[in-house]
Structure formats: structure tokens, C-alpha cells
Amino acid sequence: MSTIAKLTDVSVNRGKTQILKNINWQMRTNEKWAVLGPNGAGKTTFLQLLSGYIFPASGTAEVLGEQFGISDITEIRSRIGLATANMLNRIGFDESVHDAVISAVHGVTGIGLERYADLDEERANELLEEWLLTPLANKRIANISDGERKRLLIARALMPNPELLLLDEPTAALDLGSREALLNKLQSLCRKADAPAIVMVTHHVEEIPAGITHILLLRAGKAIASGPVEQVISSVTLSATYGVPVMVHRSGERWFATARVK
Numbered sequence: 141m142s143t144i145a146k147l148t149d150v151s152v153n154r155g156k157t158q159i160l161k162n163i164n165w166q167m168r169t170n171e172k173w174a175v176l177g178p179n180g181a182g183k184t185t186f187l188q189l190l191s192g193y194i195f196p197a198s199g200t201a202e203v204l205g206e207q208f209g210i211s212d213i214t215e216i217r218s219r220i221g222l223a224t225a226n227m228l229n230r231i232g233f234d235e236s237v238h239d240a241v242i243s244a245v246h247g248v249t250g251i252g253l254e255r256y257a258d259l260d261e262e263r264a265n266e267l268l269e270e271w272l273l274t275p276l277a278n279k280r281i282a283n284i285s286d287g288e289r290k291r292l293l294i295a296r297a298l299m300p301n302p303e304l305l306l307l308d309e310p311t312a313a314l315d316l317g318s319r320e321a322l323l324n325k326l327q328s329l330c331r332k333a334d335a336p337a338i339v340m341v342t343h344h345v346e347e348i349p350a351g352i353t354h355i356l357l358l359r360a361g362k363a364i365a366s367g368p369v370e371q372v373i374s375s376v377t378l379s380a381t382y383g384v385p386v387m388v389h390r391s392g393e394r395w396f397a398t399a400r401v402k
Contacts, residue, residue: 142169143202144304144337145190150199152185152361159185161361162199167354172330172338174348174369177358178382183341186358187224187306190339192217204303218247221297221336224308228289233282237273237292238264240281244299267295271325287318291325298336307340311347323349345373350393357381369395 145167152160160182167173175183188194190203192213201208206216221244231240231249239251242264246254268274271291276284281292290310297305310326311319329335330351342348348355348369355372357364358381365377373395378386385400 142205143167144169144171144204145339146200146202147189147196148200148202150189150196150201152182152189152194153197154185158197159361160189163363165356165363165366167337167339169337171354172335172352173340173354173356174352175339175341175356175358176343176345176348176381177364178343180360181358181381182361183358184308185361186356187222187308187339187341190304191220191222191306218300219303221300221302221305222308223290223293223297223306223310225293225312227293227296228281231281231296233280235281236277237279237281237284237288238268238277240292241267241273241296241299244296247300263299263301267298271295285318287314287322290314290318290322294325294329302336305336305338307338309341309343311342319347323347327351345378345388345395345397348395359383 143166147163147165150160150163151158175186177183189196189201192203192208195208203216204219242256242260243249243251245260248254268277271294273288273291273295276288281289294307294310311322314322326349330338330349340352352369354367355369356366357372357377364381365372373388375386375388378388378397382399386397388395388397
């Protein structure tokens with residue numbers, strides 16, 4: 141398998157604060173990763189690093205065969221799909237669901253002077269159907285639910301056929317039914333033969349969809365453990381990650397955790 145991303149002794153600073161500390165991590169083709177950890181662990185920074193929107197203060201970061209600081213970062217970003225809540229503010233809540241998805245093929249937000257081929261329309265319509273958005277295609281983003289917005293962001297991120305898909309807390313703030321519906325869709329995506337490599341950030345073990353193959357655990361900017369799911373998820377590793385005693389159990393293909401807090 142070829143390497144999708146490789147971080148070697150990578151540290152990231154924000155001002156005088158070190159957010160990520162000497163991270164060594166590698167992702168290969170066909171792997172689907174979840175990044176797990178408490179607030180302030182550096183999860184979102186990790187995703188921003190992989191997307192090329194921030195650079196290491198030290199160490200080397202290679203994504204899709206290109207090294208940050210040497211290669212054309214714009215070209216690298218064009219090969220990465222990014223779904224994050226902040227994208228909604230860039231798109232604008234007056235945009236239609238259809239336009240928000242199809243415009244991603246040109247890396248823009250909103251329909252302007254760009255031209256869209258028939259194949260672009262076909263691709264957009266397929267994604268709208270796949271992510272249960274077809275009935276909402278002409279609706280404004282302001283008038284759809286949080287769960288529908290989450291699906292929209294993923295469909296948009298998939299529009300350019302990315303080689304790497306980055307998901308920042310895709311199930312955050314969803315009610316139980318909406319969360320489970322989205323996790324089922326993510327499970328299907330992870331298992332598609334033509335799916336891109338995936339890195340998904342989450343706070344909660346139960347929000348890891350079946351189909352995720354690998355886990356990276358972060359605490360205070362440091363990697364606690366990383367590797368195949370079955371080898372990494374345990375009461376010991378999650379207790380070290382969250383700083384409280386954690387009990388882990390598995391039900392079918394899903395993982396669940398409870399913490400004992402005094």
C-alpha cells in the first residue's frame with residue numbers, strides 16, 4: 141500500500157503555545173482513521189495540518205506524496221475534501237443545497253461565472269441522492285436542519301473526488317436519531333471500494349462508525365496510541381487519553397465507553 145500521509149516529529153505552535161508535540165504518524169491507502177481525544181487535545185489542529193491550512197513549526201509533513209513547504213499547497217488542497225462546520229460560514233446560509241455541493245468542483249463557494257459540465261451535474265445529483273439531499277436541492281441552507289447540513293458538508297467535500305477526506309466532528313450536536321442515521325451513512329462510505337482515505341475527528345468512542353480501521357488517540361498535543369482499532373481501543377488507553385478511569389465495551393462493530401468521575 142502507498143502512503144497517503146506521513147508526519148515525522150511534527151510540532152505545531154500557536155503563538156508561544158505548542159499545540160501538537162513531536163507527532164509521528166503514518167496513513168496508508170484504504171485506511172480509515174478516527175482521531176479521538178478530550179477538548180484541547182489538538183484534534184482540530186491535526187486536521188488543519190493535514191488539510192494544508194497550517195504548517196509544522198518543526199518536523200516534516202507529507203500528504204499525497206507531497207511535502208509541505210516544498211510542493212504547491214494549492215494543488216495539494218485540491219486533492220483533499222474537507223468537511224468542517226466553519227465551511228458553512230464560507231458558503232453562506234443563503235446558498236442553495238445544490239449550488240453548495242456543485243460549486244466544490246471548482247473549489248469555490250457559490251455559483252459565479254464558472255462553467256459546469258454535464259458530468260459535474262451528474263456527479264452533484266448522485267451525491268445529493270446518496271446523502272439524502274435530493275428533496276432539499278433547491279432549499280436554502282438556512283432552512284435545513286443540522287443533520288441535513290452535516291450531510292451537505294460531506295457531499296460537498298466528496299464532489300471533487302478527493303483522494304483524502306477529512307471530517308471534523310461530523311456528528312457533533314446531533315440528536316440520537318440523526319447521529320445514528322449519519323453514522324450509518326459514514327459506515328457505508330468507509331466500506332465503499334472507491335472511497336477515499338478518511339480521517340475523522342470526534343470526541344466520543346460511540347461516534348466512531350463501523351468501517352473505521354485505525355485510531356489515533358491524542359492528549360495535550362501528544363499521541364497516546366495509534367494503530368488498528370482493535371489494538372488501540374481499551375480501558376487502559378482511553379483512561380490515559382481522557383485522564384479519568386474509563387471502561388470500554390464493544391457491541392457488534394461499535395465501541396462504547398463510560399467514565400468514573402469523582
